[in-house]
Amino acid sequence: MATGRAIVGPTFVVLLMTTISVDAGDNNGVYSPCADTTVQYKDGFTFGIAFASRTAFFYNGNSSILLSPCDSRLSLSTQSSQISVFRPKVDEISLLTINTSSFSPDNYGGYMVAFAGRKYAARSIPAFVANSTYTVTSFTLVLEFKKGRLQNLYWKRDGCAKCSGSSSSFVCLNNQDCAIRTSSCKNHGGSVDCSLGMQLAFSGTDKHLSVFNSWYEVENLRQYSLYNLYANLRDSLTSQYNKIF
Ligand SMILES: *[C@@H]1O[C@H](CO)[C@@H](O)[C@H](O)[C@H]1NC(C)=O
Ligand SMILES: *[C@@H]1O[C@H](CO)[C@@H](O)[C@H](O)[C@H]1NC(C)=O
Ligand SMILES: *[C@@H]1O[C@H](CO)[C@@H](O)[C@H](O)[C@H]1NC(C)=O
Numbered sequence: 001m002a003t004g005r006a007i008v009g010p011t012f013v014v015l016l017m018t019t020i021s022v023d024a025g026d027n028n029g030v031y032s033p034c035a036d037t038t039v040q041y042k043d044g045f046t047f048g049i050a051f052a053s054r055t056a057f058f059y060n061g062n063s064s065i066l067l068s069p070c071d072s073r074l075s076l077s078t079q080s081s082q083i084s085v086f087r088p089k090v091d092e093i094s095l096l097t098i099n100t101s102s103f104s105p106d107n108y109g110g111y112m113v114a115f116a117g118r119k120y121a122a123r124s125i126p127a128f129v130a131n132s133t134y135t136v137t138s139f140t141l142v143l144e145f146k147k148g149r150l151q152n153l154y155w156k157r158d159g160c161a162k163c164s165g166s167s168s169s170f171v172c173l174n175n176q177d178c179a180i181r182t183s184s185c186k187n188h189g190g191s192v193d194c195s196l197g198m199q200l201a202f203s204g205t206d207k208h209l210s211v212f213n214s215w216y217e218v219e220n221l222r223q224y225s226l227y228n229l230y231a232n233l234r235d236s237l238t239s240q241y242n243k244i245f
Contacts, residue, residue, distance in 0.1 A: 026089070033085055034070035036120050038148035040206040044087040047116035047143070047153070049098070049198075052081035053109030054126045068121035069113060082108050090145070090202050093214045098196040104187045105196070106130040114141055114153045124153040129196065134171060134179035140199045142215055148207025156201075 025042035033048035050057075050069035056079050059065035067074050069083065076083075082103065088094040105112070111126040129136055140156040160172035173179045185194035203215035 031087070033116050034068075034118050036117050036149070038207045039090050039145065040148055040208055041091045041210055043090050043206075045090045045116070045143070045150075046085060046087045047114060047150075049084045049086070049112050049114050050076060050081060051084075051105055051108040051110075051112050051129065052076055052079060054111045054128075056081065056109060057111070057113050057123075057126050066123065066125065068115045068117070068123045070115060070118055070121060080108050088200050090143075090206065090212060091214070092202075094200045096198040096200060098198070100185070100187050100195045101193070102187075104130070104185075105135070106132055106182060114155075116150050116153070120149055122150045122153050124155055127155045128173070128177065130182055130194075132182055134173060135182045135185055135194045136173070136177045136179045137194050138178065138197050140201065142201050142203055145202065145204035145206065145212060147205055147209065151204065 026044040028037055028039050028043035028045060030037035031046050033046050037045070039045050048069065052069075055061045055063075056076060057066055057069070057074065059067050059073055069076050069081075084098055086096050088096065106129075110129055110131045112129050113123050113126050115121065115123040124141070127136075127139065142152075142154050142156050143150060144152040144154070157176040159176060160178050163170040163172045163178035169180060169184060171179050171181070180192060180194060181190075182188050182194075184190035184192045186192060187194065201215040202212035205211055
């Protein structure tokens with residue numbers, strides 16, 4: 001099984017201005033989340049997460065025209081938004097974290113979209129992260145490739161199973177997200193580190209038609225709580241809840 005050895009740190013950067021170090025075996029020379037590429041095993045793949053209000057991701061606010069944050073017609077840069085850029089390896093399950101100690105998603109519209117590509121732009125639907133009442137801290141993002149080219153990005157909802165097992169401090173939103181009260185978060189004067197944890201999984205095929213299967217591992221492992229895989233993760237995002245409540 002491929003486990004995510006690297007935790008790609010949070011980097012809030014201006015779009016297109018990121019520098020990311022090269023890993024051994026990584027032959028993908030495209031580092032911008034707003035450019036097209038094809039990948040193979042061992043490559044890194046750059047994608048972005050944009051935080052903004054839900055309507056900011058739609059062209060002229062029209063809810064049937066969802067554009068990529070790379071599309072200048074959205075003019076995200078003139079609105080209250082934040083971009084985070086990551087470069088995971090395509091053949092590994094990775095856990096990304098976005099440290100919220102100096103960044104409150106609810107101050108930036110409260111929704112996020114994952115995106116990559118230009119001509120072949122792919123973007124996820126906006127996912128609710130936080131408002132002044134609730135904050136969701138755990139996400140699973142699936143990156144689906146076909147012949148090495150990104151086709152689709154989607155949020156895999158965990159449902160609220162984790163909610164019921166934990167404490168009453170968690171609330172199940174819309175039967176799909178387990179949320180904590182924003183007032184409990186450190187960035188709002190509370191005691192919980194509400195940093196965002198994001199599991200990544202890759203599905204589909206690389207440019208040599210080899211199959212990415214980390215997605216199947218996620219499906220099978222979900223029942224055992226993927227976080228156990230990251231037992232050595234410093235500042236584990238979930239264990240703190242058990243300590244605090
Ligand atoms: C939104 O976009 C669709 C597709 O282009 C169009 O048919 C519709 O009229 C638009 N709605 C509004 C409110 O502009
Ligand atoms: C976020 O950053 C703060 C300040 O550097 C640190 O104390 C905290 O442990 C970090 N949280 C995570 C989940 O890494
Ligand atoms: C926050 O989001 C939740 C879930 O979507 C919603 O029920 C609630 O009304 C929102 N609260 C505010 C203050 O917007």
